[in-house]
Each structure stands twice: as structure tokens, then as C-alpha cells.
């Protein structure tokens with residue numbers, strides 16, 4: 001029974017897509033059957049795995065509005081254990097259109113339920129907002145993985161995100177848990193980053209992954225080649241950090 | 257007659273707030289009467305100028321919904337030529353609420369029209385989305401200032417943003433122009449950043465500011481002290497770059 005994990009944080013540019021793409025690729029390398037769902041109209045996760053977007057009729061937009069089944073819109077990637085449901089700019093309109101649906105917060109949950117059997121993990125890359133699409137992702141998810149940039153504005157937003165998670169637990173999805181908090185773009189040389197790490201570990205304890213993603217230019221270069229870091233530069237500190245994250249993530253699943 | 261400039265880009269974390277806060281502060285130092293409007297529920301611009309948010313009844317949310325006049329919600333800052341209309345998390349609900357209004361794209365334009373006389377510049381900090389709040393900002397604005405991170409995903413989003421700007425020009429605000437494109441978080445050492453700068457200048461020519469904002473840790477430290485960079489560390493490369501931007505911005509106004 002596949003586990004659904006939403007990678008979310010309404011603060012922009014904190015490494016949601018980079019984490020979704022590279023954790024998904026690392027899990028696929030470990031032969032876990034993985035589906036990556038791009039729920040952001042920017043479509044960054046879609047291009048991050050090298051999907052050229054040649055078929056605008058087979059995206060998450062069609063699946064959400066019931067124009068196609070999820071099985072019809074999922075596509076293969078270069079990794080045999082990784083599929084993707086791509087996004088395209090049509091998704092911008094989806095938020096307004098979904099407002100008129102019954103059970104508008106559960107549309108994604110309903111659509112993904114038929115795919116759970118096929119995968120070990122379904123990762124959802126969210127856009128930087130707390131609108132209806134992200135609420136759909138939180139209502140559908142078993143857990144939320146929170147990428148956290150070690151910066152002041154990012155810390156400020158964490159409270160708002162946790163408040164939203166609690167509200168979703170109370171009203172839409174009582175089983176939603178926090179998968180973990182991942183420190184991203186960490187530059188150990190700066191006092192700010194070290195202060196943030198100390199505060200976050202003190203406050204959230206074991207929820208925070210031991211694995212920390214360093215700032216590494218190879219991570220920002222790899223999307224321009226349409227490849228996850230494992231294919232672009234496997235020896236980079238970025239690739240090693242995401243392998244470490246995948247290991248820790250899988251160990252936590254085993255521990256239950 | 258005050259000029260309204262929206263600082264927008266749906267890509268997250270590209271330096272919208274950092275630009276809004278520090279351009280506004282630099283203009284205030286040059287004794288231009290400036291108003292900063294925080295239109296992002298994250299409220300980063302609000303805390304970036306050190307506003308403690310002690311009055312939840314006097315925010316942009318009240319002004320948008322007509323619960324208070326704009327003049328009642330604007331607040332003073334440490335700079336005598338800079339006022340702010342703060343944001344708070346209530347704003348998350350505003351997008352859904354505004355959907356039911358007549359002229360729902362023009363609510364902000366209508367509210368700000370009474371303030372135009374009082375200021376030389378009104379800067380609007382937008383959230384990382386192309387939802388109704390950002391559409392309101394584009395419908396109200398004379399121009400849009402686009403912070404652009406020199407990264408692949410940010411470049412990918414530029415096309416979508418320009419498409420949206422064209423649609424707003426055709427349907428809501430024919431007078432909307434591009435104020436300029438600002439390269440942010442520029443790390444001259446990386447090939448990716450140099451490539452992006454070369455491409456952007458070739459493609460957009462004089463629209464791109466000569467001033468380029470370097471990656472500078474002092475810029476990310478200053479919000480934790482609730483101060484724009486000019487007050488936090490005036491000698492930093494970040495402060496100097498935003499002074500240079502303000503100069504170039506003012507020279508462009510004079511040139512018309």
C-alpha cells in the first residue's frame with residue numbers, strides 16, 4: 001500500500017522541487033516503486049526529471065478535473081522505478097475550477113487512491129502557497145515532508161505552515177503526520193544558518209533529519225540538463241546528501 | 257501623482273521581498289515619499305521593515321475588504337519618508353473572499369487610488385503565485401518590477417510571468433509596462449549565473465538593470481533584526497547594490 005508524502009512549504013524557493021525530484025530519484029535507485037506528482041503550475045518537477053512535456057493532454061490537470069484517469073496521465077522517466085504525473089500552466093486555472101466541486105479538498109485524494117497499490121511511495125511537489133491545490137495535497141497525504149531553508153523569512157513561515165497542518169488534521173485528514181523537517185541550502189559558514197539549525201533541532205528534535213542538504217551549485221545546474229543530481233553528478237556533495245536523506249527516510253519507514 | 261509598482265514573480269524565493277523592502281528604504285533615504293504595501297500572507301515585507309504587527313485590525317486585509325480605509329491602515333516606519341500597509345495571515349482567506357466581489361480584479365486599484373496623491377512611489381510586494389491577489393497587484397500597477405534569480409527554474413518561470421503580464425495588459429490594465437528586470441542573488445563565480453545574465457541581457461536589453469544584486473549574507477541577516485540593509489549594514493555589498501538600483505530606478509523616472 002503506497003505511502004503518499006506531500007513536500008510542502010508556502011515559503012518560496014526553499015528547495016521543495018529539488019527535494020521532490022532528488023528524493024524520488026534516490027528512492028527509485030534503491031528500487032522503491034516511486035511516483036512523483038507535480039502539483040505546481042510552474043512545472044519545475046516535470047522539467048527537473050527531464051520530461052519534455054510533449055503531451056499537454058496528459059497532465060495532473062486532466063486527472064484532477066476527471067478528463068483522464070491518473071493511470072492515463074502517468075509517464076515513464078529515465079529511471080525504471082520512477083514515474084511522473086507532469087504539470088503544465090493549465091494548472092493555474094484549476095484552483096478556481098475546483099472551487100465549485102463537491103468535496104473540493106479531496107479531489108486529489110480520490111484520484112490518487114487508485115494508484116496506491118502500484119507504488120511504494122507517491123511524492124507530491126507543492127507550489128509555494130496554501131491555496132486549494134496545496135490543501136488537496138495535505139488532505140491526500142499520509143505525511144508532509146517540510147524542506148526548510150536556514151534563513152530568517154523561512155523560519156517565520158514555519159509557524160504558519162504548522163498552523164495549517166493542524167487545521168488540516170482537525171478538519172480534513174486526522175491521520176496526517178509530519179514525515180520530517182529537512183534543512184536545505186545549508187551554508188555552514190554563516191552564523192545565521194548555524195543558529196537556525198540549532199534552534200530547529202532544539203525545537204523539533206527527532207523530526208529533523210540528520211541529513212542536511214548543503215548549498216551546492218551542481219544541484220542548481222542539474223535541472224538545466226533535465227536530470228536529477230544522481231544522473232548529473234553522482235559524486236557531488238548534493239547527490240551524496242540526497243542519498244543520505246533517502247537512506248534515513250527508508251530507515252524511518254522500516255522503524256514504523 | 258504617485259507611481260504604483262508591483263514587485264512580482266510567481267517563482268518562489270527570487271528576492272521579491274528583499275527587493276521591495278530595500279528599494280523602498282533606499283527611495284525613502286533619497287527623500288522620495290514611499291509606501292510599501294505587503295500583499296503576501298507570509299508578511300515578510302512587514303517584518304522586514306521592523307513593523308511588529310501589533311495591530312491585527314490595521315492590515316491590507318481590512319483595506320481590501322472595505323473594513324477600513326487605506327489611510328487608516330497605513331503605518332509609519334523608522335524612515336520618515338517610508339510608510340507601510342502591513343499584511344498578516346488573515347490575507348490567506350482574502351483570495352477566496354474577493355472571488356465573490358464585483359470587479360474582483362480591481363479591488364486593490366480602487367483602494368489605492370485615494371493614496372496616490374500622498375506618495376511619489378507605492379511599491380507592492382507580491383506572493384509567489386499568479387492568483388487573484390497578484391492579479392489585483394498587476395491590475396493596480398503602472399509598472400511591474402521583476403526580480404530574477406540567476407537560476408534555471410527561475411528562467412523557466414519568466415515565460416509564464418510575461419504571458420500573464422500580456423494577458424493583464426489585454427484584459428485588465430492596458431497601461432501596464434515593465435519597469436525593469438533585476439538580477440538577484442548573483443554569484444559571479446558560477447557558470448550558470450554568468451550564462452543566465454548573458455542570455456537575459458541579450459534577450460531583454462535595456463529592460464535589465466545595470467545594477468545587479470550579489471549574493472550577500474548580510475541581506476539575509478537583516479530581516480532577523482527587522483531592519484532594511486541600509487540600517488543594518490550600510491557598507492555591505494548588498495546595501496551598495498540596492499543604493500545603485502535606487503539611483504538607476506530614479507534616473508529612469510526622470511528620463512520618462
Ligand SMILES: Nc1ncnc2c1ncn2[C@@H]1O[C@H](COP(=O)(O)OP(=O)(O)OP(=O)(O)O)[C@@H](O)[C@H]1O
Pocket residue numbers: 011012013014015016017018019040044126127128184185186213214215216217219220221223238266267268269384407408409410
Ligand atoms: N542545496 C541547494 N544548493 C544550491 N541550489 C539549490 C539547492 N536547492 C535548490 N537550489 C536551487 O535554488 C532554487 C530554489 O529551489 P527550488 O526551486 O527547488 O525551491 P522550491 O521551494 O521548489 O521553489 P518554489 O517555491 O518556487 O516552488 C532553484 O533554482 C534550485 O535549483
Ligand SMILES: Nc1ncnc2c1ncn2[C@@H]1O[C@H](COP(=O)(O)OP(=O)(O)OP(=O)(O)O)[C@@H](O)[C@H]1O
Pocket residue numbers: 010011012013128151152153154267268269270271272273274275296300382383384440441442469470471472473475476477479494
Ligand atoms: N542577494 C541576496 N543574498 C543573499 N540572500 C538573499 C538575497 N536576496 C534575498 N536573500 C534571502 O533569500 C531568501 C529569499 O528571498 P526573499 O524572501 O526576498 O524572496 P521572495 O521572492 O520574496 O520569496 P517568496 O517567493 O517566498 O515571497 C530570503 O531568506 C532572503 O533573506
Ligand SMILES: [Mg+2]
Pocket residue numbers: 016017018040044126127
Ligand atoms: Mg518548486
Ligand SMILES: [Mg+2]
Pocket residue numbers: 272273274296300382383
Ligand atoms: Mg516574499
